[in-house]
Amino acid sequence: MAEKANDIEDLRQPRQGADVLELQRPVGRARDLNLGELTEADAELAAAFGYQPVFKRQFGYLSTFSFAVSISGLFSSVATTFSYPLHAGGASSAVWSWLISGAGCMCIACSVAELVSAYPTCGGLYYTVSRLAPKDWVPSISWITGWLNLIGQIAGHASSEYAAAQLLLAAVSMASDFTYLPSTGTIIAVMAALTVLTGLVNSLSTYWMEKMTKTYIIFHMAVLVSCSIALLTKCEHRHDAKYVFTDVDATSGWTPIGFSWLFGFLSVSWTMTNYDATAHITEEISKPELKAPWAISSAMLLTYIGGFLFNIVLSFVMGDKASILESPVEQPVAQIFHNVLGKTGGIFYTVCAFAIIKFVTFTGMVGGYDSYPTLEIWLTLWLQQSLGRTLFAFSRDRLVPFSHIWIQIHPTTQTPLHAVWICVFGAIVINLVGLGSYAAIVGVFATTAIALDWSYCVPIACKMLFGQFKPGPWHMGRFSWWVNAYAVVWTLFASIIFILPTTRPVSGDTMNYAIAFLGAILIFSAIFWYTSGRKYYIGPVIEAEVSMSAPGNTRNGSESSEEFLRVQQTKSKQGVAT
Numbered sequence: 001m002a003e004k005a006n007d008i009e010d011l012r013q014p015r016q017g018a019d020v021l022e023l024q025r026p027v028g029r030a031r032d033l034n035l036g037e038l039t040e041a042d043a044e045l046a047a048a049f050g051y052q053p054v055f056k057r058q059f060g061y062l063s064t065f066s067f068a069v070s071i072s073g074l075f076s077s078v079a080t081t082f083s084y085p086l087h088a089g090g091a092s093s094a095v096w097s098w099l100i101s102g103a104g105c106m107c108i109a110c111s112v113a114e115l116v117s118a119y120p121t122c123g124g125l126y127y128t129v130s131r132l133a134p135k136d137w138v139p140s141i142s143w144i145t146g147w148l149n150l151i152g153q154i155a156g157h158a159s160s161e162y163a164a165a166q167l168l169l170a171a172v173s174m175a176s177d178f179t180y181l182p183s184t185g186t187i188i189a190v191m192a193a194l195t196v197l198t199g200l201v202n203s204l205s206t207y208w209m210e211k212m213t214k215t216y217i218i219f220h221m222a223v224l225v226s227c228s229i230a231l232l233t234k235c236e237h238r239h240d241a242k243y244v245f246t247d248v249d250a251t252s253g254w255t256p257i258g259f260s261w262l263f264g265f266l267s268v269s270w271t272m273t274n275y276d277a278t279a280h281i282t283e284e285i286s287k288p289e290l291k292a293p294w295a296i297s298s299a300m301l302l303t304y305i306g307g308f309l310f311n312i313v314l315s316f317v318m319g320d321k322a323s324i325l326e327s328p329v330e331q332p333v334a335q336i337f338h339n340v341l342g343k344t345g346g347i348f349y350t351v352c353a354f355a356i357i358k359f360v361t362f363t364g365m366v367g368g369y370d371s372y373p374t375l376e377i378w379l380t381l382w383l384q385q386s387l388g389r390t391l392f393a394f395s396r397d398r399l400v401p402f403s404h405i406w407i408q409i410h411p412t413t414q415t416p417l418h419a420v421w422i423c424v425f426g427a428i429v430i431n432l433v434g435l436g437s438y439a440a441i442v443g444v445f446a447t448t449a450i451a452l453d454w455s456y457c458v459p460i461a462c463k464m465l466f467g468q469f470k471p472g473p474w475h476m477g478r479f480s481w482w483v484n485a486y487a488v489v490w491t492l493f494a495s496i497i498f499i500l501p502t503t504r505p506v507s508g509d510t511m512n513y514a515i516a517f518l519g520a521i522l523i524f525s526a527i528f529w530y531t532s533g534r535k536y537y538i539g540p541v542i543e544a545e546v547s548m549s550a551p552g553n554t555r556n557g558s559e560s561s562e563e564f565l566r567v568q569q570t571k572s573k574q575g576v577a578t
Contacts, residue, residue, distance in 0.1 A: 457487060
């Protein structure tokens, strides 16, 4: 056992200071790579973390920050989840839930940023476990972390596509003066069409992605600010400050009312999540150890403050709470836009919300192996971009079934078509449960926050417990432990809230199915682990064989030749899950 553990440790700890790396592909083919020909960030990725540099580093400060902001989709996320705090406790829940829950989310975000600075690879926090946990525990902890992150990202993609369909059909309903009201079947059909559109976009080569990324933050902030100003200016009957900040009016059926009020946290956690999405593009960012954590922390701070202020604006202008909750389009914020700004303004900002959430979901996955010299991985927009990077990283480490399929790249489009379309298929299948019960879709929303936040907190807990963390240039200093501790405690508390039904009495139509979704996937991953994964999976895999040579030496094995340091996974340990 000790010998096996030492072998595994050798696989994870590539030697520093190498001149040449022999890159080992999952299929076993290799090629030499001269570190002197790489950028500083690529050389560090290859030598320090054992991963082949496969991405072009074209994301700068603005595009990285814009990417980090985009993943929350603040304007559209609030628009589609504002009903939860209103049901839970009225205007006060909408406002103060953001301040309270957002503080916990900021602690998670800063903790994630700290880890990303230390370990900037596209595997995200999943990779950090191999550096933070005792080597004997790395395979099992990495497995759990990876599957939690994958569950959260797939659920987030599915729920965002569903929300996009709701917003688009709400705008159509407004245009018909509410004579047309979409059925659940129509919403599901439109969701499927939108998801297929996402897949088609992701199947194209998208060199222009980085350019588009820079414009997103400008567009999003312009919509948010202009909408807030328009609502405050055009609303003739605003609530007073006492109502906005102190009104407690729960319609959830939970008692005491203070407990009901806590369900407002769901809106915040669904918006302020997926913090490590930026980590999944670190291999495309120059100086990622600085730019990525800066983008994560500053983007979440912007989302925190912007969300708090936007909820205050909505609470001032929403009018009668009962009437907007009973909106015929089942979208309270879209109804507020219509009530305050009229038909034209309502349609315009509802379509803007739709465009933003599609900008989040229109994410491409991976570019491809070009006869192996480079791997250009570009995505269209963002949520599925992060999902694509995650699936690629997990497939690279043989975490998921059929991993050899998901890393295949189409030679023409330079995109991983198999990976793109399995994500499209998964999102549609998940949302089909909406045909049976809308409560099931709410469960998908809750699953996103729970699974993603725990995939972050497992590595954070490892950092605190095992003392193996080596900080990067972005670090919280003496505040680090306390911020980390609050992040873990907050996630535990919020998870209890999120698995409970949001409405009582509980029936099939009001049940929270988040625990069922989580349980099913975790049971599957456990079965996969015990039947197959534990036989070959050792955690994040080192793909490089490192050789260190003196000037004039060759690789022919002469007495004066180099010290050859082989970091290779043997075939028996490498077995690809199929």
